[in-house]
Amino acid sequence: MNKQRKPLLSHDWLQTLLASLLCILGGLIIGFIVLLIIEPSGAWEAIINILKNFFRYPSQKLQLKYLGQTLTRTAPLLMCSLSVLFAYKVGMFNIGAAGQYVAGACAALYFALAFKMPWWVCMLAAMAAGALLGAFSGALKTYCNVNVVISGIMLNWIALYLTNLILATVKNPTSPYTMAVRNINPKALLPQMGLNTLFGNEKTVTIAIPLAVIMAIVVWIVLNKTKFGYELKATGYNYHAAKYSGMKENRNIILTMMISGALAGMGAALLYLTGIEEWETTISSVPGMGFNGIAVAFLGGLSPLGSILSAYFIQHITLGGGNVDLSVYCAQISSLISSLIIFLCAFVAFFKLAIQNRLRAKEDALRTAAVPSADPAPDPDPQPDPDPVPIADDDPQKGGDAE
Amino acid sequence: MEQYAVEMLHITKRFPGIIANDDITLQLKKGEIHALLGENGAGKSTLMSVLFGLYTPEEGEIRMDGQTVKIRNPNDANDRGIGMVHQHFKLVECFTVLENIIMGVEPTDKLGFLKKRQAREKVVAMSEKYGLHVNPDALISDITVGMQQRTEILKMLYRENDILIFDEPTAVLTPQEIVELMQIMKNLAAEGKSILFISHKLNEIMEVADRCTVLRKGKYVGTVDIADTTKAELSRMMVGRDVKFAVDKDDANPGEVILHVENMSVASKQHEKDAVKNVSFDVHSGEIVCIAGIDGNGQSELVFGITGLEPLKSGSISLCGQDITKAPIRKRNVSGMSHIPEDRHKHGLVLDYTLEDNMVLQRYFEPTFTNGLGFLKRKEIREYADALIEQYDVRSGQGAVTTARSMSGGNQQKAIIAREIDKNPDLLVAVQPTRGLDVGAIEYIHKQIVAQRDAGKAVLLVSLELDEVMNVSDRILVMFEGEIVGEFDPKQVTVEELGLYMAGAKREEMEQ
Numbered sequence: 081m082n083k084q085r086k087p088l089l090s091h092d093w094l095q096t097l098l099a100s101l102l103c104i105l106g107g108l109i110i111g112f113i114v115l116l117i118i119e120p121s122g123a124w125e126a127i128i129n130i131l132k133n134f135f136r137y138p139s140q141k142l143q144l145k146y147l148g149q150t151l152t153r154t155a156p157l158l159m160c161s162l163s164v165l166f167a168y169k170v171g172m173f174n175i176g177a178a179g180q181y182v183a184g185a186c187a188a189l190y191f192a193l194a195f196k197m198p199w200w201v202c203m204l205a206a207m208a209a210g211a212l213l214g215a216f217s218g219a220l221k222t223y224c225n226v227n228v229v230i231s232g233i234m235l236n237w238i239a240l241y242l243t244n245l246i247l248a249t250v251k252n253p254t255s256p257y258t259m260a261v262r263n264i265n266p267k268a269l270l271p272q273m274g275l276n277t278l279f280g281n282e283k284t285v286t287i288a289i290p291l292a293v294i295m296a297i298v299v300w301i302v303l304n305k306t307k308f309g310y311e312l313k314a315t316g317y318n319y320h321a322a323k324y325s326g327m328k329e330n331r332n333i334i335l336t337m338m339i340s341g342a343l344a345g346m347g348a349a350l351l352y353l354t355g356i357e358e359w360e361t362t363i364s365s366v367p368g369m370g371f372n373g374i375a376v377a378f379l380g381g382l383s384p385l386g387s388i389l390s391a392y393f394i395q396h397i398t399l400g401g402g403n404v405d406l407s408v409y410c411a412q413i414s415s416l417i418s419s420l421i422i423f424l425c426a427f428v429a430f431f432k433l434a435i436q437n438r439l440r441a442k443e444d445a446l447r448t449a450a451v452p453s454a455d456p457a458p459d460p461d462p463q464p465d466p467d468p469v470p471i472a473d474d475d476p477q478k479g480g481d482a483e
Numbered sequence: 484m485e486q487y488a489v490e491m492l493h494i495t496k497r498f499p500g501i502i503a504n505d506d507i508t509l510q511l512k513k514g515e516i517h518a519l520l521g522e523n524g525a526g527k528s529t530l531m532s533v534l535f536g537l538y539t540p541e542e543g544e545i546r547m548d549g550q551t552v553k554i555r556n557p558n559d560a561n562d563r564g565i566g567m568v569h570q571h572f573k574l575v576e577c578f579t580v581l582e583n584i585i586m587g588v589e590p591t592d593k594l595g596f597l598k599k600r601q602a603r604e605k606v607v608a609m610s611e612k613y614g615l616h617v618n619p620d621a622l623i624s625d626i627t628v629g630m631q632q633r634t635e636i637l638k639m640l641y642r643e644n645d646i647l648i649f650d651e652p653t654a655v656l657t658p659q660e661i662v663e664l665m666q667i668m669k670n671l672a673a674e675g676k677s678i679l680f681i682s683h684k685l686n687e688i689m690e691v692a693d694r695c696t697v698l699r700k701g702k703y704v705g706t707v708d709i710a711d712t713t714k715a716e717l718s719r720m721m722v723g724r725d726v727k728f729a730v731d732k733d734d735a736n737p738g739e740v741i742l743h744v745e746n747m748s749v750a751s752k753q754h755e756k757d758a759v760k761n762v763s764f765d766v767h768s769g770e771i772v773c774i775a776g777i778d779g780n781g782q783s784e785l786v787f788g789i790t791g792l793e794p795l796k797s798g799s800i801s802l803c804g805q806d807i808t809k810a811p812i813r814k815r816n817v818s819g820m821s822h823i824p825e826d827r828h829k830h831g832l833v834l835d836y837t838l839e840d841n842m843v844l845q846r847y848f849e850p851t852f853t854n855g856l857g858f859l860k861r862k863e864i865r866e867y868a869d870a871l872i873e874q875y876d877v878r879s880g881q882g883a884v885t886t887a888r889s890m891s892g893g894n895q896q897k898a899i900i901a902r903e904i905d906k907n908p909d910l911l912v913a914v915q916p917t918r919g920l921d922v923g924a925i926e927y928i929h930k931q932i933v934a935q936r937d938a939g940k941a942v943l944l945v946s947l948e949l950d951e952v953m954n955v956s957d958r959i960l961v962m963f964e965g966e967i968v969g970e971f972d973p974k975q976v977t978v979e980e981l982g983l984y985m986a987g988a989k990r991e992e993m994e995q
Contacts, residue, residue: 305861307853310840317835323792324822324830325844326813 096381099431100390103379107421114420115409122408130417133400141280148279150399151392152354155292156181158391159347160373162299163210165382167228167340169303171316174337176217176232177344178370179239180210184345185367186243188352189359192261192268193250199268203349210345211338213239218337222330228337236366248361257358270353288350293388295343300384312336344370372398372422379425381432390425397421487546488513488646488677489534489565494543496529503529504540507703509696511646516668516678518688518709520721521698522893522921527681530698531648535560535567566644568635570651574623580634581606581619584641602641609640613670628778629660636667647671648679653687654918657777658949658982665691683721683921685714697721722923732933735957737767740804741910741941742789747798749781749788751965757796758784760965766910771932771942773956773973775949777985781965782945783825786914789943790822791815792830803909816845821908823899823916825945831899832887839868839883842902875901876927893924900931911935914945929955949978963987 108127115123129136134146160177167174174180187209191202213235220226251258261268270286279285303309315322315332322329347369352359376394380386401418489511496504504526511517521527532538534545536554544551547563554560574583581599584606590598606619610633617626617633626634632652639647649668653661668691672678682688688695689709697704697720704720743765751758759781766772774782787793789800791812799808807815816822824830832841843852843864852860852867868883877897879885887895896916903911913932917925932955936942946952952959953973961969961984968990971981983989 305859306857307848307859308857310847310859314833314836314840314844318829318833320829321831321833321844323812324790324824326811326816328811 093381093383093386095432095435096383096386096428098435099428100379100381100386100425102431103424103427104393104421106427107424110424111417111420114416115413118413119408122405126404126409126413127417129403129405130397130400133396133403136403144278144280145282146399148276148282148285149356150395151279151289152282152284152286152356153351153399154392154395155288156347156351156369157372157376157395158292158296158387159350160344160370161376161380161387161391162296162373162384163340163343163347163370164373165377165380165384165387166299166303166343167336168377168382169316170312170332170336171319172221172228172333172336172340174214174217174232174340174344175229175371175374176213176235177340177373178366178368179232179236180213180341180344181348181370181373182236182239182243182366183209183213183341184348185352185359186239186246187345188349189247189258189261190250192265192353193259196265197268199270199353202268202353203270203346206345206349207342208345210341210343210348212341214337214339214341214344215334217341218334221337222333236370240363240366243359244361244363247359251361252358256360256362258361260355260358261353262355268353269355270350284354284356286354288354292347292350295346296384296388299343303384344373347373375422375425378428381428394418394422394425486513486548487511488548489679490546491530491534492544492546494530494533494540494545496533496538496540502701504533505701505703506543507698507701508706510706511677511679512694513677514672514675515693516672516680516691518680518682518692518695519698520683520685520688520695520717522683522721522923525698525721525921526701527698529701531567531650531681534565534648561642561644564643564645565648566639566642566646567648567650568632568639568652570654572631572635574631574634576624577622579620579622580617580626580630580637583623583634584619584638586638588642606637606641609637613640613674614667615640627660629656629663632656632660632664633667636671645675646677646679648681650681651683652680653682653684657986658978659986661687685717685922688717689714699723718922721921730929730933730954732955733937735770735936737770737957738939739768740765741768741802742766742943743801744789745799747785747788747800748796749784749793750796751784756965758965759788761798762962762965762967763798764960764967766941766943768909768941769936769939770957771936771944771955772958772960773952774943774945774960774962775952775981775985776947776962778947780962780985782962783914784965785962786822786825786912786943786945790820790824790912816906819909821845821903821906821911823903823911823913825914825918827892827895827899832895834886834888836887837883838872838877838879838885838887838890838898839864841887841898842868842871842883845902845906871898871901871905874905877901893920896920896924896928900928904931904935908940910941910943912943912945915947916944917946917948917951925951949981952981953978961985963990966990 112123112127115126134143134150137143137146160181163177163180164174184206188202188206191197191205217228217231217235220231221228247258270288272286275287275289276282276285303313311322311327312332314325315327315329319329322332351357372394376387376391379394380390398418401415404413404417487510491507491509494504494507495502507526507530509519509530519527529538533540534554536556536559545554546552552563554563575586578586581603585602590602592598603619609615610617615633615637617630617637623631623634652664656664665687668678668680680688680692692709694706694708695712695717696706697717699721745763747759747762748757749759762785764772774785776782784793788795791810795808799806801807802815803819805818807818828834833844846852847859852864854860865883871877872883875897878894879890887898890898900916911932916928916932920928932942932944944956956973959971959973959976959981960967961971961981963985964987969984
C-alpha cells in the first residue's frame, strides 16, 4: 500500500533538490545571524539586498542589463563546476580546476592580445592550456601516484604566477590590468548573435551563456549515454574492475583530467572574451571561480543539469553581496556572507543522507504498523544502511585483504 | 530451568521490502559452543547486528542471564561481555600482537604512560591458559593468518568477554590451523566461555558444536543437538531440500592444449622473492585443472600473470596456440579467456553500477551494445542482462537496475559467473568461485563449471577448499611457495597426502 506513495520523495533528484534548498536556507540563516551580531539594525536589509541582487534596480531595463551581467559571469562558473564534477565522477577531486581556469585565462588573453586571433582560436587555446595542466595532474597521478589534490593545489600557484608573468607583456602601461580586448582586437570578443538585445543591450552578453549550457548538456550525455562515459565512471568507481575488464585505466585517468582541465580553461575564455573584465597581473591569489565551481557542483547534486541552476544561484548571491550597505558593514561583509552560503552548499550530500534516513525511519514505522503480509524476498541481504555494517558480513568482502 | 548466557527471543527485523529476521529465537547456554547455520542472506548477519546493537529489532527481546536488556550500540555489547572475531580481522598491521590486544583499553599510569609490562604478563598468562600460543612482540604484518586470528581471540579474552562470537573463522585457515582452532574453541568452552560459531561448513559444526540453530530465508528453522543429528539433516534444514555433496561428473576427455604456460615467474609485491617461480603447465580442452594450495603460495599472482593483471617477470603464456605473454587484458578477454576473479568486489564488479551495467562489463564495447557513434545501446543491454538474469537465476531486489552493491554475495557471484560463462570462452579461469557461498550456491556453481568442461572448454580452477579440489578437478597441481610441487589425479590421492604437499612437507620433482 505504501508502495504507491513511496516514489515521490524517493526520487534521487528530488532528494538532491530538497537537500540543496536546505543548504541554501541554512547558509542564509547563518549569514543573517552573522549580520545580526555585527550590527542588528541593518541585517534584514542587507540579507534582502544580497538576495535581490539586480532586482533592487527600479527600471526593468536596468534589471535586464544586470541580469545579463550575472548570466555572463554564471557561464564560466558553470564551466568550472562541470570541470569539477566531470573529474569527480571518475573518482578524482579536481581542486586544480582553479589553476586550469587561470591557464585558460592566460591563453585566451594572450592569443587575443598578442597574436590578435579570432575568438574561437582564443577559446580553443584556453581549452588546450587547461587540458595541458589537467593532463599534468593526471600523469602525475598515474605514473608517480601523486594525489590529484596535492598536484592540483601546487599547479594552481604555478599557473597563477606564470600567468601574471606572461600577461604582463600585454598589460596596460598605466595600470596592472591587461589591455581591453574590446579596444585591441574586437574580433576576439565572443559573438553576441543578437542576444544582447534581449538584455537591455548589455554588451557583455554573448554566446558564452548558451555555450556553457550546451556544454553542460554535452557533459551529461557523455557521462550517461556513451561508452566513453561508461568506461570513465567504471574507472572512477572501481579502478581495479576497470583494469580487469580491459579498460585502459591509466589512459582514462589522464584523459579525464584533460577534459576536466579543458572545461575549466573554456570557462575562463567565456569570461575574459566577453570583455567584462581584464586580468589583473599583480593578483596574488588564485581567482575563486574554480573553487566556487566545487561548491556549485555539489550544490547541483553533482549533476551537470543541476549545476546550471546552482551556478546561477551562487553567482546571483555573490554579486548580490556587493549591494550590502557599506555605511553599516565593512567592505568584506559581502564576500563573507556569500562564502558562508557557498560553504554550506558543500553539505548537500549530508542533508541528502539525512533526508534518506528520515524517509527510511518513516517507512520502517509504516511497515511495522502494517500487517507484514509481504512474502520474504528471495534475497534478504539488503544492506539498508549506507554506512558499512562492521560485523558479521556473510560474504567475504574484499577477500584480497584477508591474506 | 536452564541457565542461558544470552537469549534472543522472537527477534523480528524488517528492512524495506524484506523481513531479514522473522521471529527468530536463539538461546546460548553457558559454556556451550552453539553453531549458527544458514545460507547467505539467511539473516545471520542481521541477527548478529541486532545482538551488537547496530540494529534495533521491531519485535522480540534480548535477555542476558535471564534479565531483559537493551543493547543500543556496540560499546553497550562490549560492556556486557560480548566479543567477536570478525571474518576480516580488525588489526593494525604495523603494531605488535601485544599492542593490538591492548588497543582501546590500554593500561596506563597516572601520567598517561603505557604500562606495557603488566599487560604483557596478563596476555602471556592468558595464552598459556587457553593454548593460544603467539609471540606478543611480533608485528601483525609478519605473522600468519592463523596467528592473527589468535590475536583477535586474545583481544576478546583480554577484555574479559564471556560471550565469544566467531564469524566464519575457518575460512582463511589451513587444515592444520583449523584443527588447532577447534581445540582452542573447546578449551574456551571448557573454561566457561559461551561461544557462538557462525559457519556454513557442516564438517566443522559437526565436530565442534554442542548445538546448532539453523536459519533459512530470514526464518527460524530449528535448534538441534549435534549429537542427535547428521550432516545431511543439517544441510536439509539449511537449504530446505536434499543436497548432493559429491559433484556429478563423467571422466574427463582432454583434447588439445588450450593454455600453455612455460617457465613463468611473477614478481611479488610484498617480498623480494618472486611470488611465482618458474612455473610450467598446460590446460587442455575438456578438463578441469585445479591449483591447490594454502592461501598466499602464489596462486593469486599466477592468475594475475595469466590474465594480465600483473606483468610476467619471465616466461611465456599462450592461449590456443597464440602467444599472449605481453597481450593487454582486453586482448586476452576477447581472444577466449574468461576470468572469475578471486575478489569479486575488487575486480569482479563495479559495485556502484547496476546489475545490467555489470553484466556487460566485458562486452560493452561490442557492436551489439555500442553503436558507431559511441553511444551505449541501452535497450540491448537491458535485454541481454534480463536474459542472463533469467538463465542463471540471479536474484536481486529490482532486477537489471539493482545496484550491484545491494545484492547478496552469492548473487553477485552468480552474476559474474553468468557474465564470464556467457562469453563462451575457450579458457575459464575461476579463482575460488565458491568462496563464502552457501551449499546451494556452491552446488550450482560446480555444476556450471563441470558443464563448461563437458562443452569442451579448458578450466583452470584455483581453490583453497580441499573438498572442492577433490570433487571438481580432473587434475590437481599443488602450489607451495610459488612453485608447483606436485601433480595428482584426484582419484588416486588422499586429502592427507595433498595436505603434506600443500604444507611443503613433501614435493615431487616435476619433469620440466
